[in-house]
Amino acid sequence: MSTHVSANRLGVKDTEQRSKGRGTRFTLNGALWSLQVLCGFFFAGSGFGKVLLHDGALYAAAPRAVAWYAAVPQPLIVFVGVCEVLGGVGLILPAMTRVKPKLTPLAAVGLALTMILAAGFHVTRGEYELVPANLVLGGVAAFIAVGRWNLRPIAPAALTASRTFRSLAVLGALALLVFAPTWYTMTNVQF
Numbered sequence: 001m002s003t004h005v006s007a008n009r010l011g012v013k014d015t016e017q018r019s020k021g022r023g024t025r026f027t028l029n030g031a032l033w034s035l036q037v038l039c040g041f042f043f044a045g046s047g048f049g050k051v052l053l054h055d056g057a058l059y060a061a062a063p064r065a066v067a068w069y070a071a072v073p074q075p076l077i078v079f080v081g082v083c084e085v086l087g088g089v090g091l092i093l094p095a096m097t098r099v100k101p102k103l104t105p106l107a108a109v110g111l112a113l114t115m116i117l118a119a120g121f122h123v124t125r126g127e128y129e130l131v132p133a134n135l136v137l138g139g140v141a142a143f144i145a146v147g148r149w150n151l152r153p154i155a156p157a158a159l160t161a162s163r164t165f166r167s168l169a170v171l172g173a174l175a176l177l178v179f180a181p182t183w184y185t186m187t188n189v190q191f
Contacts, residue, residue, distance in 0.1 A: 039108075040088045040091035044174055046088075052182070052183060071125065108142070
């Protein structure tokens, strides 16, 4: 009987230790989600700023803020912006809704390729100070792609009301925290 009691106490203690460690435990899935959200918001915001350059007056003023805009045709900048917005949203929503979650690693591959091309563009222009940021962002996007394709893929599932609500909340957060401030800054601040 004493063996049963000590085993029971050990089991309780073991359970308590596992539950305490659960809140602080580092997981690959948690790291991937954190990177997906951070990169998703970053790329969506960066891309939205480029999409706004479809306006001729903003495009004319943009090279004063970002020198390389002068070397790229307006339609190409807007196209890259659309790709970045879609890629940023693609890092989050397909995985969150579990509808076509394989789109998430594909979005990450597209963003990694975009950053590799951007790094090459900046090297040809001698803008070496911009290359490390491109390489880091491309590397993170590549890590997300590998992580969600091979290491921690997300299984498809039926769309539920709670996933729909969370996805709408993410889109609302993007609109309020990223798109609205970017639009306001670009349309009201003199470069």
